[in-house]
Amino acid sequence: MVGFDGDDTLWHNESIFAATHERFRTLIERYEPGVDLDARLLATERRNIALFGYGVKGYALSLIETAIDCTDQRIGAADIATIVGWAKDMLAHPVELLDGVAETIERLAGGFRLALITKGDFFHQESKIARSGLADHFERIEIVAEKAPATYRSVLQRADVSPAAFLMVGNSLRSDVLPVLDIGGRAVHIPYHVTWEHERVADHDLDRRAYRCLGDIRDLPALLDG
Amino acid sequence: MVGFDGDDTLWHNESIFAATHERFRTLIERYEPGVDLDARLLATERRNIALFGYGVKGYALSLIETAIDCTDQRIGAADIATIVGWAKDMLAHPVELLDGVAETIERLAGGFRLALITKGDFFHQESKIARSGLADHFERIEIVAEKAPATYRSVLQRADVSPAAFLMVGNSLRSDVLPVLDIGGRAVHIPYHVTWEHERVADHDLDRRAYRCLGDIRDLPALLDG
Numbered sequence: 001m002v003g004f005d006g007d008d009t010l011w012h013n014e015s016i017f018a019a020t021h022e023r024f025r026t027l028i029e030r031y032e033p034g035v036d037l038d039a040r041l042l043a044t045e046r047r048n049i050a051l052f053g054y055g056v057k058g059y060a061l062s063l064i065e066t067a068i069d070c071t072d073q074r075i076g077a078a079d080i081a082t083i084v085g086w087a088k089d090m091l092a093h094p095v096e097l098l099d100g101v102a103e104t105i106e107r108l109a110g111g112f113r114l115a116l117i118t119k120g121d122f123f124h125q126e127s128k129i130a131r132s133g134l135a136d137h138f139e140r141i142e143i144v145a146e147k148a149p150a151t152y153r154s155v156l157q158r159a160d161v162s163p164a165a166f167l168m169v170g171n172s173l174r175s176d177v178l179p180v181l182d183i184g185g186r187a188v189h190i191p192y193h194v195t196w197e198h199e200r201v202a203d204h205d206l207d208r209r210a211y212r213c214l215g216d217i218r219d220l221p222a223l224l225d226g
Numbered sequence: 227m228v229g230f231d232g233d234d235t236l237w238h239n240e241s242i243f244a245a246t247h248e249r250f251r252t253l254i255e256r257y258e259p260g261v262d263l264d265a266r267l268l269a270t271e272r273r274n275i276a277l278f279g280y281g282v283k284g285y286a287l288s289l290i291e292t293a294i295d296c297t298d299q300r301i302g303a304a305d306i307a308t309i310v311g312w313a314k315d316m317l318a319h320p321v322e323l324l325d326g327v328a329e330t331i332e333r334l335a336g337g338f339r340l341a342l343i344t345k346g347d348f349f350h351q352e353s354k355i356a357r358s359g360l361a362d363h364f365e366r367i368e369i370v371a372e373k374a375p376a377t378y379r380s381v382l383q384r385a386d387v388s389p390a391a392f393l394m395v396g397n398s399l400r401s402d403v404l405p406v407l408d409i410g411g412r413a414v415h416i417p418y419h420v421t422w423e424h425e426r427v428a429d430h431d432l433d434r435r436a437y438r439c440l441g442d443i444r445d446l447p448a449l450l451d452g
Contacts, residue, residue, distance in 0.1 A: 048314070051314055051317040051318060052283060052317070052349070053347075053348070053349025053350070054349070055283075055349075057278060057281075057283035057284055057287060058283055060287060061283060061286060061287070061310055061313060064290065064306065064310055065307065065310050067303075068303045068304070068306060068307045068310075071303070073302065073303040073304045073307070074303065075303050076299065076303075077293075077294045077297070077299040077300065077301050077302075077303075077306070078294070078299045080290065080294060080303070080306055081291065081294045081299070084287055084290055084291050084294075087287060088274070088277055091277040091278070092277060121279075121347070121348065121349075122279070122347065122348030122349075122369060122371055123278070123279025123280070123281075123347075123348075123371045124279070126371045143348065145348055145349045145352045
């Protein structure tokens, strides 16, 4: 069985957050030129993640909280309404597949059992999966709250697949690669051009870990055949 | 198999929203005495539900949007920060089981296969289920985005249970009773003392529908034995 992450592996996601982040920076700079916005926002998100989880709505609430903090409560209600509007834009944003995804998934579906294992806001993920046009190629679709080793163990158990017969493909070392190696599976890392700070992994965590790294999902069939 | 809804069937939920709603009314009345807040908020929620889905984070964003609308953008940033704080309070709120739930679930677990079928924010639902102390009694736990007939059909298929051998217990006619009757299952309605306007069902939808209504979950074992 080959597992695929969704966000930033099959379709663009972080780039949508990054575009909103730029709009946010422009908005707050009008109140507080030169404020250390990235660090302040990341600190807010880290503080909130245990309550908010992953996804657009929690991100929007963290943006609003950071905006109020950073401007010493001077930000106007109209600008906060603008931030709420960004959240809606992000949720309604078309699902844009990464280059080569449609053809690769279609090709692999002929020879492997495929699973989509994605993390984040349930309602939004369901909507993105439906709009991706890929759903029919996956034997299993699992939307999980957190990608820990135990999560993968339970997904594989439900699919009746041993970790040794499982390979996970994703853009996040932290969520898609390391926990799968931990339970005895294999993994392919396909980096996305933007990585959310929260998903970064320190170099020392990667010691003696065996996984493959690909620059393009179109190289996956050859790797799996080899 | 007996299925149970979570929010307002096993643990209190709407009462937490109702308490926040009262705080919201007090806050907005300071700006706009006598404003038609309930109707304005409900209209915002209805407009947003296709994007936001169910749960505290989407509710908080709708509160913020309504607050800005109703005050013609006069609401101060500090008050919006207060609303964000309410969202955190709601998410961190202890899980309080309804009277009789713990003993009834424990008793039924001895004689029936039990499933928990709950709707809403995935991350928050997982956290509530974990904190409820009930998880071990359920053979299946399904967090779904929407409770439509097709949702129940697919849950039962995964559990290998026919609709005729399934009974659903919940507080919402719209989500827990009608869709289960639609697929040929049975249902027990246990009303909660507060019903979210969105979950209300028009009387004419209830014609010729056969389901049982109980005032107390503790009456469920006798109903199932009878």
